[in-house]
Amino acid sequence: MDPRKEGMPLKTLSSQPSWPEALLKCLPVLCLVLFLGTVPSSGVCTQLLQGALLCSAMGDACLVWPETFLHGVAAFATAHLLYLRVFGLSPLRPGLLLLVILATATYLSLLLPHLQHAVAGPVVVYALLLAAMLWRGLAHGGSAGRGALLFTMSDAVLAWDSFVWPLPHGRLVTMITYYAAQALFTLSVLRSPRNKAD
Template identity: 55%
Template sequence: MQAILGGSQADMDSRKEGLPGKPCFSAHHVGRWLIPFFLTCAIYFLFWSPENQPSWVGALIKCLPILHLAVFLRTVHPGGSYSLLLQGALLCSAVGDCCLVWPEAFLYGMAAFAMAHLLYIWAFGLTPLKPGLLLPVLLVSIPYHGFLLWHLPPDMVLPLTAYSLVLAAMLWRGLARGGSAGWGALLFTLSDAVLAWNTFAYPLPHAHLVIMTTYYAAQVLIGLSAFQSPRLKSN
């Protein structure tokens, strides 16, 4: 990204609509704002332990990186519907993070993350549609979900199926938008896939480390897409 440029009214309007416009801030400025995000991630990994009992302190430490990303977007990129939708998705994600600290609140956490994905889908939009990207998403998602169904308790089949559909749609739209949004959507899907398999099927070695590393990386990549122009080509 270039340094701050004098923006015309057209640039301001394009940013509001999520269309290409001149960037408002330098990469150095954005990078300085992301330092607290990486610090709070480090704090989480330093203090988290499999033996930890669920607590509000632990939930806060887990949520801090995501809350900082929301504040970061609000402060550094306050304007435009795209940024506002990302901020809403991050806040929903923070609620989901809190709920997942307590196993008995798993369904509430899944509902919060489903809302976050719906907001991401809204932000990514349907232009360009790129229906060809939907096929590989379905070819991976459907078999995976089919294998997972064998291990789900009956009361989780419908909620997890609905969530998987929303997640697959978010991945499709993220890949269609491209840039860091596409990579973020891909990592978010990987994080959720490992979480579901580790929770309902078979425990995986170092699962929590993989889940949270890919999750935090996904959220920051999607957040950074607010500073990128969407790909408007239809092919």
């Protein structure tokens, strides 16, 4: 059976999933959750980010097993909804949204032919939420913008490496950019005037 024809992630299918592997994968993100819990007078943005990080950790664990792949996508989609709440809608920057939509549409047009129908729908919905998060992160600027770019790069590399063609050091690039993105999101919240005002 060709895993690509089944539309499932190659890295998940080729590994030997285990709970210790899942815990190790989640540990850096869970450490960020605990770190945010130690921040004195933390505001609503901090609490929302903690929720997003917990959803991300749940997604990390789910992606270890092939049968829970879509559960992982759902967990990360929920995380992006919380990131959107953290970044807010000001400044709006609609021109930036247009660029993000064009880039997302281009990437999806290359990715979708390699996905099974049952996986394609959830992946498209997830990609739209990721694009919205990227738009708001870039509009927010600073650490949030850099984090949003790295998170999007991580997901783009993961999807291509899993569904289309193996990339050199693809998994390493995916995880480094992903953990860096979560750290930058954490830094952006700690510096956020909105958070201090809550």
